[in-house]
Amino acid sequence: MIWVVRTIAAILIVAALAIGAGYLYLRRSLPQISGSVTLAGITKPVEIVRDRNDVPHIFAKSPQDALFGLGYVHAQDRLWQMEMYRRIASGELSEIFGPRTLDTDKFLRTLGVKRAAESALAGMSAETRSDLAAYAAGVNAFIDGHSGPWPPEFIIVGVRPRHWAPVDSVAWLKMMAWDLGRNWSQELLRLRLSKTLTPKQIAEFIPPYPGDAPTALSGELTPLYRRLAGTAERLVAIVPPPLPRDAGSNTWVVSGKHTASGKPLLANDPHLGLSAPSIWYLAHLDAPGLQIIGATLPGVPLVVLGHNARLAWGFSNTGTDVEDLYVEKIDPANSSNYMTPSGPKPFRTIVETIPVKGRPNETITVRVTRHGPVISDVLKPARDAVDKEYVISLAWTALADNDATLQSGLRIAAAGNWDQFVGALRDFRAPQQDITYADVDGNIGFIAPGAVPIRKPENDVRGLAPVPGWDARYDWAGEIPFDKLPRAFNPPNGEIIAANNKIVPSGYPYFLTDEWAEPYRAQRIEQMLGERDAHSVESFMEIQSDVKSLMVTGVLPLLLKVKPDSVSGERAVALLKDWDGSMTMNRAEPLIVAGWLRELTRLIYADELGDMFDRAWDLRPIFIYNVLSDKDGQSRWCDDVAAHKHQTCDSLVARALDLALVDLRRRYGEDMARWRWGDAHVSESPHRPFTGQFVLGGLFDLAAPSPGDGYTIDVGHYFIRNENEPFASHLGPAFRAVYDLADLDRSVFMQSTGQSGNILSSHYDDFVRRWINVQYVPMTMRRSDITIGALGTITLIPGK
Secondary structure (H helix, E strand, O other): OOHHHHHHHHHHHHHHHHHHHHHHHHHHOOOOOOOEEEEEEEOOOOOEEEOOOOOOOOOOOOOOHHHHHHHHHHHHHHHHHHHHHHHHHHOOHHHHHHHHHHHHHHHHHHHHHHHHHHHHHHHHHHHHHHHHHHHHHHHHHHHOOOOOOHHHHHHHOOOOOOOOOOHHHHHHHHHHHHOOOOOHHHHHHHHHHHOOHHHHHHHOOOOOOOOOOOOOOHHHHHHHHHHHHHHHHHHHHOOOOOOOOOOOEEEEOOOOOHHHOOOOOOEEEEEEEEEOOOOOOOEEEEOEEEEEEEEOOOOOOEEEEEEEEEEEEEEEEOOOOOEEEEEEEEEOOOOOEEEEEEEEEEOEEEEEEEOOEEEEEEEEEEEOEEEEEEEEOOOOOOOHOOOEEEEEEEEEEEEEEEEEEHHHHHOOOOOHHHHHHHHHHOOOOOOOEEEEEEEEOEEEEEOOOOEEEEEEEEEOOOOOEEEOOOOOHEEEEEEEEEEHOEEEEEEOOOEEOOOOOOOOOOOOOOOOOOOOOOOOOHHHHHHHHHOOOOHHHHHHHHHHHEEEOOHHHHHHHHHHOOOOHHHHHHHHHHHOOOOOOEEEOOOHHHHHHHHHHHHHHHHHHHHHHHHHHHHOOOOHHHHHHHHHHEEEEEEEHHHHHHOOOOOHHHHHHHHHHHHHHHHHHHHHHOOOOHOOOHHHHHEEEOOOOOOOOHHHHHHHHHEEEEOOOOOOOOOOOEEOOOOOOOOOOEEEEEEEEEEEEEOOHOEEEOOOOOOOOOOOOOOOOOOOOHOOOOOOEOOOOHHHHOOOOOOOOEEEEEEE
């Protein structure tokens, strides 16, 4: 018996030693942050000081050497993330993950992000191409000089990092534009809804911006849409999804007339899908002619959001309709052609070869029309198409050869005033952004640069749904001139707010979109700005932390009019009557109302949508409000159309509450008093590709209870269609900043995870708790402040 114990003990000791040795070995993958390293590719030494929060401050003797340094630290801290970004944009995931990612690769190869990036890069200035090359050289210098193990993901997956190329940076910025676009998905949704709903019902289900007239689709195209609905269903299943409709960002700026200092304040918090590590990486670059600090994107040589020595800026997604789906008719006499207003025209074809781990390469033939690539070909080869008469192509401004958005971003860094800032944005094409501005001279401004197609007056669909590609009335007629894009400078009220709300007055002469995000966040920001005469950095931080939901306070009175059918329902209603709509973590009321609305949406429109319901299920607050308030007779949505039975909305509201309470008790226990929104509303930052995998997901994913909902300033969007985690937050303000133009070094910043992408680093998740609590880190460009408590300084020395 003793020998058995000794044997087990020996095994455990050996296992512990092996784990310890493995851990010590993998820790060698952490970056060198002190000392010096000799590298080819720079002209003079570059110093990189990592402050106490692991933010690198890069001091160089030329801008290009500074960009080299940025590439180097990006590779040090986020190399696996960059590897994933490169493979996603290039359609090369299947080379390491096998057939399970093949559909995604096929779509991205068909879309042609990498091809478009190559064309765009060729058209950029020599200076821009040189800057991109300097950044790529910094990334590759780290790869070539790295002597220890690669970060754990490379070892687990069994792959080595490839060299970075300038085109990879351009391609990833285009993928950001893809994430921030959403009109194509709404077009497909309307096409699919046409199977069961009338044009009027679709216009009600996807309502216009408050105050705008509804735009109902003509019934002329309904037969075509119903014929193609199956193709649309399959496309939605394989296309990488966009951000949800209420996703976006907040940015606002006030002039000195509203601040204690007499100088402007600017706030910004872009909302993107959460991830581990964060999509953002904080950094500071200092070189002659280049002093800039803020949020960078690993893989891109830009401070995308931040400030230089004289001005600060913030971004919010405009949500402009810059994508159109076209139904292309195949030439019945020759399937190699498609029909145009001037007759048949041959498809342009491109052969793409996709390496697939564990099996032979996959070859696809991409067909391209005058509008853009045929994305429906991703479903299956043309010879096996579901509908041999039609295919669906995509027109998207980001696929144009003249997209120099990255070049624009590089030029922003050198701007010193409003005119120079606007001049730098002339190359900004995709995605269109609402950009707020403030400078040390006291000026504030707003501009929405980007390539926006002009749709003809006879185009009655206006981007709401796919259109016939053979009909000239639906072709784009150029772009809105840059000088006609929305713009403001020093408005009389001294205040500018952009939170994905409608940014143009009713008389604006050009069409931007019919799909502005709901105005709840913009309205709440305006409320809070009006509560003080003199704002400060601290008051702006308070606004960014606000979790009062105007969506909830708007619909709650309609819910509380109904008499509950149960004792538990009465108790829930009693709680909600004394609640102000703040979606705080430590209360039950946010969970009750979220569950109530979840069940109510199901009861109201699941019967009308039928098998479309699961994919279209969302809160849709303006639609729900219109139904409950019977706007234009919309209470008819409460009828049971499947049973041909009239039902009142009040009866559905009461039943939804009981159903919600049953579901919440099942999920969170019998005692309503112990329910907490934070237990359900967990901010989840998934890791690519390990999220959801046994053991690995638990190690690499990050999660923490969080406040807010999809309509609060401190956003925490959740997907009610997710049966397992209907209230988990997957989208939020992954970066926050407040800029003080009285002293830019008093500006504060935060991103959602930590600076490192290496799970073995203490900086992998050290920002998470502070981010949840809306706390910040100071980031100064004063070297004397940077070195206080600094973690280390590494010097990059020029070599051959």
